[in-house]
Amino acid sequence: MSRIAVTGTASFLGARVLRRLVELRGGEAIVAVDVAPPPSTLQGVTHRRLDLTEPASDQRLVEIFQQEGVDTVLHMALFTSPQRDKTHAHELESIGSLSVFAAAAAAGVKHLLLRSFTAVYGARGQNPNFLTEDRALQPNLALGWARDKLEAEQHAAAFAKRYPEMAVTVLRTAPLFGPGVHTFYTALFDRRLVPVLMGYDPLVQLLHPDDAVVAFERALDKRPRGAFNVVPRTAIPLLTALHLSGKVTLPVLHPIAYALADGLWALGLGEGPGAFLDYARYLFVADGQRAKRELGFEARYGSREALDAYLRYRHPEGGALEPVEARA
């Protein structure tokens, strides 16, 4: 019997993918590995409680995979938002991923799928307008958030090389935006005054969660090897997105902005460390051609539609945007 083990089912995207897999394959085919149990409405799903930051988590994972007859592992236990407890985040994302991959290899798993982020390419001025999968991953290493993801990807690449019989897929998703998404960057869109970097306005990609779920579905069906960008149909300039959401933007000189963001973060305020501002300064738009070719995945939503869906979700009655809407 081929069963799928999903880690990080308590995360937003993990829960969405879990729900979809239960719909498609039935609860019996799924093993949820997380510290928190999956919703009780998902019938038949086996829950194995496991903390990936425990020292012997890899041995427990091997047991789980063997006992449950797992042949596919979907690893989604990664943080979308920066964590104040950097050590814990590192243990979970880098070391935890290593445990998952090692256990998958030891248990003879056939397909390993890692959820990653297009942000791992790093936002740089020298980036081409469209990053392809063979582009070197060069995130800002001062950013623990990105460094941990980079390490998880490097572990995945090493295991793919060492265990050629195991198909390893990495899906790099663009920042999620849409109904139900609550992250450090969507929090900016819930404010009325949004600081922006003076003189910078990069294109950004906002991925609707429905599209992301479809991409995981396809990847589980096709079991391709290698990395794939999962991106929306179109990108949108950051300032256009903010103005479409009816925000008042406050341009800040970037040296000041970096220092301020770092200061606020150190004080326990703010959404994230200053190094995240790179993503509001430079391009990290990824190219979705490879996913289209090899996974048959093409996003149904563009960034604009994802933004609209998010705004409808946040302001179902019109709310903050209502006067702007009245003009149309």
Next chain:
Amino acid sequence: MSSAKVVPIGGPRRRARPSGGSRRRVRDVPESVGAQSRETVGAAEGPLVALARLIQGGAAGLDWEAVARLWSAAYFSWHSEETDEFGFDRKFAERIRPIFEFLYTVWWRVEAAGVENVPASGPGLLVANHSGVLPYDGLMIKIAVRHEHPARRECRMLALDMFALLPFLAPLLSRMGEVRASQENGERLLSNGELVGVFPEGVKGIGKRYKERYKLARFGRGGFVRLALRTGAPIVPCAVVGSEEIHPVLAKADWLGKPFGLPYFPITPTFPLLGPLGLVPAPSKWSIDFAEPIPLDRYGPDAAEDPILVNRLSEEVRGTIQRMIDGRLARRRSIWFG
């Protein structure tokens, strides 16, 4: 409009958050609300109307919504809501074009010849000499193609890193349709069938000293030829005369440019002597010549890996442009009147 359901603007919101009386006065102006209009949050209302609304509301009208409305109306009066995949914003380009049209027709009185050599459809690579400290020559080539070619094509210039990475200028260029110069970007544009303009001399060309004017610098490492070979796009050599005189560089103080991230710091008769006024370009007489396209599709995309061929073609294009420039210069009687 009259048959549409009429709802006070503040309608649904007032339920959620009761507001003061004076604020309601502004909101009670009936306005038709398009159903499901969230998708078209655009600026149907200009910034002046939004400003008038703000003033009409008085101090009480000065709430976040009113400010946000004014803010976004001002933004969308200059920007469209959609851009292409490289960030090209047609509305913004349309708005800003009159400035460059003035420079083209009045200031530099550009004379364009051979525009018909630019392919009317499909990919094409315009290759031109670069000069004049600031990239006005690229903008003038754009206007020449757009105004004098029957197909009115939009030429996408590949911009040097020094411009494409500069704050303020970077978003401005990408909104105007310019793209940071790189093989990946150029290849993508050409395979989309776009007309692309490049300046293979790069920084070496644009920052030339006045005494080196109209002597073409080395054409990079032939990247533009590889681009054309890979995509099968024909190369159209293009010679710009007049642009060397707009900011005659007498000397260069590169150490001054370093802290600003600039590869050079020009000293001209007016800059930095006159401060910002020194940035006004001299009104020389310009000409832009387009030569017959050089088809490269017979070599095939693999030829891009042949460095000898690439260099030969690169030198051929450079020679053509140099000849066109020399021809123009020989016929030119005056820098100012042509």
